[in-house]
Amino acid sequence: NAGVTQTPKFQVLKTGQSMTLQCAQDMNHNSMYWYRQDPGMGLRLIYYSASEGTTDKGEVPNGYNVSRLNKREFSLRLESAAPSQTSVYFCASSDGGNNQPQHFGDGTRLSIL
Amino acid sequence: GEDVEQSLFLSVREGDSSVINCTYTDSSSTYLYWYKQEPGAGLQLLTYIFSNMDMKQDQRLTVLLNKKDKHLSLRIADTQTGDSAIYFCAESLSGYSTLTFGKGTMLLVSP
Numbered sequence: 001n002a003g004v005t006q007t008p009k010f011q012v013l014k015t016g017q018s019m020t021l022q023c024a025q026d027m028n029h030n031s032m033y034w035y036r037q038d039p040g041m042g043l044r045l046i047y048y049s050a051s052e053g054t055t056d057k058g059e060v061p062n063g064y065n066v067s068r069l070n071k072r073e074f075s076l077r078l079e080s081a082a083p084s085q086t087s088v089y090f091c092a093s094s095d096g097g098n099n100q101p102q103h104f105g106d107g108t109r110l111s112i113l
Numbered sequence: 114g115e116d117v118e119q120s121l122f123l124s125v126r127e128g129d130s131s132v133i134n135c136t137y138t139d140s141s142s143t144y145l146y147w148y149k150q151e152p153g154a155g156l157q158l159l160t161y162i163f164s165n166m167d168m169k170q171d172q173r174l175t176v177l178l179n180k181k182d183k184h185l186s187l188r189i190a191d192t193q194t195g196d197s198a199i200y201f202c203a204e205s206l207s208g209y210s211t212l213t214f215g216k217g218t219m220l221l222v223s224p
Contacts, residue, residue: 004155031210042201042216043156050210058211090155096210101146104155 002026004105006091012111013081021076021108023091029103030096032074034058034066036087037107043090049074050096081112117215119202124221131192133218135185135202145178146212147187148201156201159187189220197222 007022025032033048035058045058049068063085065077074093078085088109092102116138125131137145143164148156162169162176162185169176175188189196199219203212 033211040216043214045211048211092156094210100210101144101158101161102156102212103158104148106153106155 004091004093004103006089006105006108008108009106010109012113013078014113015082017081017112019078019081019110021078021089021091021110022073023075023105024073025091025093025103026072027093027103028071029093030071031094031100032068033092033094033102034064034074034076035090035092036060036085037090038087046076046089083112086110086112117202117204117213119200119215119218121216122219122221124223125192127192127194127222127224129192131189131196131220131222133187133189133200133202133220135187135215137183137185137202137204137213139204139206139213140183141206144205145176145185146201146203146205147174147176148203148214150199150201150217152198159200192220192222194222194224196220 004025030051034046035043044060047066049055052071067075088107090107091105094100094102119135146161147159149159150156160171173190177186199217201217202215
C-alpha cells in the first residue's frame with residue numbers, strides 16, 4: 001500500500017544550490033499536485049498536473065519548475081534555492097476531474113541555509 | 114475569490130466531543146473535505162460531504178453543512194488522545210480539480 005511516495009524525506013541545501021524533489025504514485029491517478037506547508041499558512045499549491053503531459057501554475061509557483069515525467073511521476077525542481085523556500089513540501093494525487101479527493105505523501109522537509 | 118477559514122486551536126478533554134468549524138466563501142463549492150495531519154506526517158483524508166447534503170456521519174465523525182451560511186463543521190464524538198492533530202478543511206469548486214485549504218485547526222486532547 002505505497003500510495004504516494006516522496007523522496008527525499010529530509011534535505012538541507014545552501015542558498016543557490018539546485019534540488020529536485022521526487023514524487024511517485026501507484027494508484028493510476030491522472031492528476032498530481034505539489035504543495036508547500038509553512039507555519040500559519042496552511043497548504044499552498046505550487047504547481048499541478050491535471051493529466052499526463054500538462055502542468056499548470058498554482059498559487060505560489062515562483063522559483064519552482066515541475067516535470068510530469070509519466071503518469072506515475074511528478075517532480076519539483078528548485079533551480080536556485082533561497083531561504084524563503086525553506087518549508088515542508090507535499091505531493092498529492094487524485095483521479096482528476098471534479099471533486100476527487102487528493103491523497104498525500106508524507107512530505108519532504110527542506111531547509112535552505 | 115475563494116477563501117477557507119478555520120479557528121486555529123481547540124483544546125478538549127478526553128471523552129468530550131470536539132467541534133471544529135470552517136467557513137468558506139465560494140458558493141460554487143461542490144465537495145468539502147476534512148483532512149487530518151499528525152505530527153511529521155502527510156494529510157490523511159477523513160471524510161467529505163457533497164454540497165447538496167446537510168449531514169454525513171461516519172463512526173465517531175459527523176459533518177454538518179449549512180450551505181446558506183457557508184459553514185462546515187466536524188464533530189468528533191468521544192475524543193481520544195490519538196485524535197490530537199491538525200485538521201484541515203478544504204473545498205473543491207465546480208470544474209476544477211484543485212482544492213483550497215484552510216490554515217488548519219490544531220486539536221489538543223488532554224487526559
